[in-house]
Structures are given as structure tokens and as C-alpha cells.
Amino acid sequence: MKSPEAVPAPVSEALDEAAIVARARAGDPQAFAELVERYERQIYRLARHITHNDEDAEDVLQETFLKAYENLPGFQGQSKFYTWLVRIAVNEALMKLRKRRSSKVVSLDETFDTGEETVAREIAVWEDHPEEQYSREELRRILEEAIDSLPPLYRTVFVLRDVDELSTEETAGVLGISIPAVKSRLLRARLQLRDKLTRYFKRKQEDLFAYL
């Protein structure tokens, strides 16, 4: 048994993961279970952000890992395992969305673009470590609500790029959209989030820059 203090360094973690994936591919169910434990939270969070529905998100979570298990022999290891999983999860989540809104064509492309201007409304200085004013739980609620209030493609791009830290290229590949499309949505997502968070994080008595 590993002691909880033995936190592996990032490099060994990557090697470690390649080894686990190899064991899983060789048919070791324990190894696959380890991969599930490692990524289930992130996949579920992503699925919830795309579908906005707990039940659908659970289906997506299950389908993603079932398909991953099934298709594991086809995983070549050129991409990170997580990126490969995300690709499956995004497809599953989009299928759910299509079923829910069967009358409309749903994809993560321009149709979701609200065409909103990149105007930053709230200009107020924030605290130096604004997150420290809130408990872990409060902070998580604030951050998740802010993400959930974004249009679907914005929140998906933001979660992949800025929370899960995929590259721009990986995000474009996973979502099947162009790199400029990722960039422009990421910009708008970031600005909208910044705007929404300002009311929680702004410095209390300073209203010097409150309005443009």
C-alpha cells in the first residue's frame, strides 16, 4: 500500500499512467478500474457542464467508460489518455443533447454563438487573493454557477482549456471545431466569467474604477 504522503511527481505520474494504460490494454481489470478512479470526477464534471442535467451526465459518464473499455485496444497512445476519454465523453454528451432537443440540430458550432460583444462591463479592482474570503464549498459553488451560466460552447471550451488544461489544438480536435473558433470562444468565456465573478471578488471599499 502506498502511504498518502507519497505523492508522485508529474513526470513519474505520466510514466505511471502509461504503465497503467498498458496493463489495462493487456486485460487487467484492476488497472482499468484505476483509470476510472483517476478520471471519473473530471469526466462527470465535463458531462454536467455540457448536458446541464444530472441524469444525462451520469449516462454520459457510464457510456464513456464502457466505450473506453471496449475501444481500449484501439488507443494508440499518441494522445494523452485523458484527451482520448474526453473525446468519447464529448460525443456522448452531444448525443444526449440531440435527443433532448430533438427538434433542433445541436452541435457545438456557431449555432451556439450568442454573438455577444466582448465588452467588459464590471471594471473593479479585486482583492489580492479573492478566493480566500470563501470556504472551499462556497468557492466551488460560486465558480460552478458562473460556468453554468455561460452558453454551452463557451463553458465547454473553458472547462477543457482552462480547468482541465488541454491545449488549444487538443480542444479544437476534441470538439471538432477550428482553432480560431476555440480561441474566440475562450476569450469570450474568460471575459464573461471575469465579469460574473467581480461581484464576489472585488475589493470592498474601493469604487474608484467601478464604472467605465
Added chain:
Amino acid sequence: MLTCKQFLEELADYLDGELAEEVRRELDGHLAECPNCWVIVDTTKKTLQIYKGMEARPLPPELHARLMKALQRKMTQPPER
């Protein structure tokens, strides 16, 4: 001289350090003179820092259990040929 709107259009690449030296200098110039854009850069940076540290919530135990059960079923099933 850049307008604020032009500045903001480049903001994502600016924060990601993906701009050509020349463009970057131009943006730095705007930033030095525009308190509003300075605030936006600072608060957007903080937004990203805060989100990067956000761990996904653990799955509710019953949800995890249902997932593992579904996988178990799959794994004990003979592979389709």
C-alpha cells in the same frame, strides 16, 4: 494607438503568451496607459488562477458504485467477435 476593444480581442493570446513580440509590445503600451484594461488583465488572470486550482467534486458514492457495477458487467461479459 490601440483601442480598448482591439486590446481585448487579443487578450486571450496575450494571457497565454502566444503573441508575436511586436504585438505584445503594443499591448503592453496600451496597458501602461489604460487603467481599465489593466484591471481587466489583472482580474482575468486571477479568474484563470482560481479555476486552475479547482478540483472536480468527488462523485456521490452511489453514482460511483453504479458506474463500477456497469463496468463489472461489461468486463465479465465475453467479448463480441
